[in-house]
Ligand SMILES: [Zn+2]
């Protein structure tokens with residue numbers, strides 16, 4: 001667990017290209033969640049070819065951002081510091097646009113903006129926004145991982161359970177059609193829902209949101225985190 005007060009907010013990332021910053025943010029999420037960092041998964045998420053990923057990872061190794069060996073691919077200390085800056089800027093950019101754009105478009109737009117902001121503007125914005133602990137999708141800003149630790153994936157629920165939707169995981173933010181679907185069906189952070197059907201043979205779960213049934217596949221449901229209501 002990272003203590004937000006010990007995070008070095010002054011890490012300079014101005015020498016890192018937008019591409020490297022995008023890789024860093026995805027690797028950060030995987031490493032934070034203790035998922036193996038696999039080239040094929042990165043290729044899929046970044047919509048590039050596996051050889052492109054391999055080349056970029058090599059460059060990142062050379063630049064001291066990651067290590068790659070038999071133990072797998074991991075962020076170095078410099079990699080962690082840089083990735084935290086990228087993540088925080090991304091999430092602040094999402095909040096900055098929250099009244100301007102539909103919720104489902106925030107992530108994509110923030111990806112464009114996050115590379116342009118200075119650390120001075122970042123700090124001022126953080127303060128103006130009231131030092132948010134999560135992004136508009138419910139994902140934790142670096143150092144605030146504790147906030148989300150008790151929320152459980154929708155895919156683990158049983159019929160009849162009442163929940164509050166809290167978080168759409170970072171990796172699901174990469175999936176624009178999924179975000180649009182969730183927005184259309186009001187499956188959004190801080191919305192109440194009740195599990196109405198679980199078809200394990202079909203790998204689907206249906207929840208009721210505002211009296212409307214919404215069916216999700218388990219693959220999507222595992223990226224949606226909820227808090228139990230009694
Ligand atoms: Zn995002």
Ligand SMILES: [Zn+2]
Pocket residue numbers: 091094107135136137138139173
């Ligand atoms: Zn977000």
